[in-house]
Amino acid sequence: MLGLKMATDPRWVNVVERNLEEILVDHAFCEQKAASNAISMIVQYPHYTDLVQAMTAICQEEMAHFTMVHEKLMERGLTLGFERKDPYVNDLSEFLRRNKTNSSPEGMFVNKMLFAAMIEARSCERFKILSEELQDEDLKKFYRSLMESEARHYTTFLGFARKYGKGIDVDKCWHEFLEFEAQLMEKYGTSETIHG
Numbered sequence: 001m002l003g004l005k006m007a008t009d010p011r012w013v014n015v016v017e018r019n020l021e022e023i024l025v026d027h028a029f030c031e032q033k034a035a036s037n038a039i040s041m042i043v044q045y046p047h048y049t050d051l052v053q054a055m056t057a058i059c060q061e062e063m064a065h066f067t068m069v070h071e072k073l074m075e076r077g078l079t080l081g082f083e084r085k086d087p088y089v090n091d092l093s094e095f096l097r098r099n100k101t102n103s104s105p106e107g108m109f110v111n112k113m114l115f116a117a118m119i120e121a122r123s124c125e126r127f128k129i130l131s132e133e134l135q136d137e138d139l140k141k142f143y144r145s146l147m148e149s150e151a152r153h154y155t156t157f158l159g160f161a162r163k164y165g166k167g168i169d170v171d172k173c174w175h176e177f178l179e180f181e182a183q184l185m186e187k188y189g190t191s192e193t194i195h196g
């Protein structure tokens with residue numbers, strides 16, 4: 001799905017099912033972080049007008065998602081709570097940090113776009129699983145509705161990597177990143193967080 005080379009362990013949904021509060025809190029912060037990331041792209045690349053427009057739209061959409069997840073928590077009598085750790089995202093960022101071939105300004109731009117594209121892709125895959133496998137009918141529908149926007153965001157980030165990654169073999173970088181992510185997935189799928 002969306003280029004991902006390793007599917008999530010199907011047992012992950014059983015772990016999630018046992019603790020819906022935990023997944024909702026973690027999910028809310030995933031949306032908030034996606035919005036923050038979009039703002040940070042605007043701050044760092046203000047001269048790419050089309051990127052600024054796209055990031056403005058993504059930021060608004062991610063905060064709308066945050067509102068929706070927060071409402072799901074409130075409907076269930078639950079409270080947001082503090083942000084959960086996301087070791088998956090740290091592993092992705094560590095891999096890109098070690099990747100010295102992309103240390104030019106264009107390379108660093110490509111890395112930031114691929115990083116966001118990967119998180120969107122894996123989140124989308126996880127939402128698809130939730131939309132198909134959860135017992136909770138309300139949450140199934142909810143995750144189905146969010147899946148499509150994350151797939152769109154994935155395409156947007158990858159498109160900007162290709163457009164402004166001058167002199168960088170973006171397809172090769174993306175392929176290597178996907179290979180790494182597939183290996184990473186072997187150790188995930190065990191905890192009740194969106195990327196856990």
Ligand SMILES: [Fe+2]
Nearest residue numbers: 031034062065
């Ligand atoms: Fe989102």
Ligand SMILES: [Fe+2]
Nearest residue numbers: 034120150153
């Ligand atoms: Fe997104």
